[in-house]
Amino acid sequence: MTPGIRPLIAGNWKMNGTAASLGELKAMSEGSFGQVEALVCLPATLISRAVDAIGDAALRIGGEDCHNAVSGAHTGDISAEMLADAGATHVIVGHSERRTDHGESDAGVAAKAEAAWRAGLVAIICIGETKAERQAGETLAVLSRQIAGSVPKEALAANTVIAYEPVWAIGTGLTPTIDDVAEAHAHIRRELGLLLGGEAGKMRILYGGSVKPSNATELLNVEHVDGALVGGASLKAVDFLGIIAACPV
Numbered sequence: 001m002t003p004g005i006r007p008l009i010a011g012n013w014k015m016n017g018t019a020a021s022l023g024e025l026k027a028m029s030e031g032s033f034g035q036v037e038a039l040v041c042l043p044a045t046l047i048s049r050a051v052d053a054i055g056d057a058a059l060r061i062g063g064e065d066c067h068n069a070v071s072g073a074h075t076g077d078i079s080a081e082m083l084a085d086a087g088a089t090h091v092i093v094g095h096s097e098r099r100t101d102h103g104e105s106d107a108g109v110a111a112k113a114e115a116a117w118r119a120g121l122v123a124i125i126c127i128g129e130t131k132a133e134r135q136a137g138e139t140l141a142v143l144s145r146q147i148a149g150s151v152p153k154e155a156l157a158a159n160t161v162i163a164y165e166p167v168w169a170i171g172t173g174l175t176p177t178i179d180d181v182a183e184a185h186a187h188i189r190r191e192l193g194l195l196l197g198g199e200a201g202k203m204r205i206l207y208g209g210s211v212k213p214s215n216a217t218e219l220l221n222v223e224h225v226d227g228a229l230v231g232g233a234s235l236k237a238v239d240f241l242g243i244i245a246a247c248p249v
Ligand SMILES: O=C[C@H](O)COP(=O)(O)O
Pocket: 012, 095, 165, 169, 170, 171, 172, 173, 208, 209, 210, 211, 229, 230, 231, 232, 233
């Protein structure tokens, strides 16, 4: 954790969930968050129903991706303004599954972050190396390149969160060593400093990749790990709330 930064535990339901899942979300919203900010990013089909279901609970609701345009001929896409209209407060951009499945580039991710800000949303910008890149010793260089390309230099701590997700740790049950997490997060903080100056010291850097209640405390205790982006373990209230409870604040 970074002194003075309020931790964020963010769920990402990916392509999971129907109306039948709203009960689980309601149970999450009724949990205890303490000093933690809690967010669940949902498929677009669920956002407005989720916002209605949780009422005035502190749990925030976000989207998983947005187009960079306000509106137009982009079949199947959704704009940041539409997400905001549905009640979202955050949106994930540049998740590795989007970069891989939809060929998203660093420049495209930066444009989506700017679209998020335009709509008043917080952009959660994802970066992370593949297994091949790690094995080739390129992890830090990849992170530098992704930060330079995906994080607009106007980013503020108030409207931007960085999520470091080693691609090989997502949904695999594998996590980097604590030393590797510490090295990556310290590197990200340094690179953000070069790009953003003083804002970098206030910006949240999340770790993502096989976070669960049993490993959350150890990961969140690492310097410069200011929260988590959680996939599989965010689908069940008991697991998600377990991660929040494990947060060392
Ligand atoms: O966005 C979340 C991440 O991709 C992590 O997913 P996971 O917790 O299922 O490994």
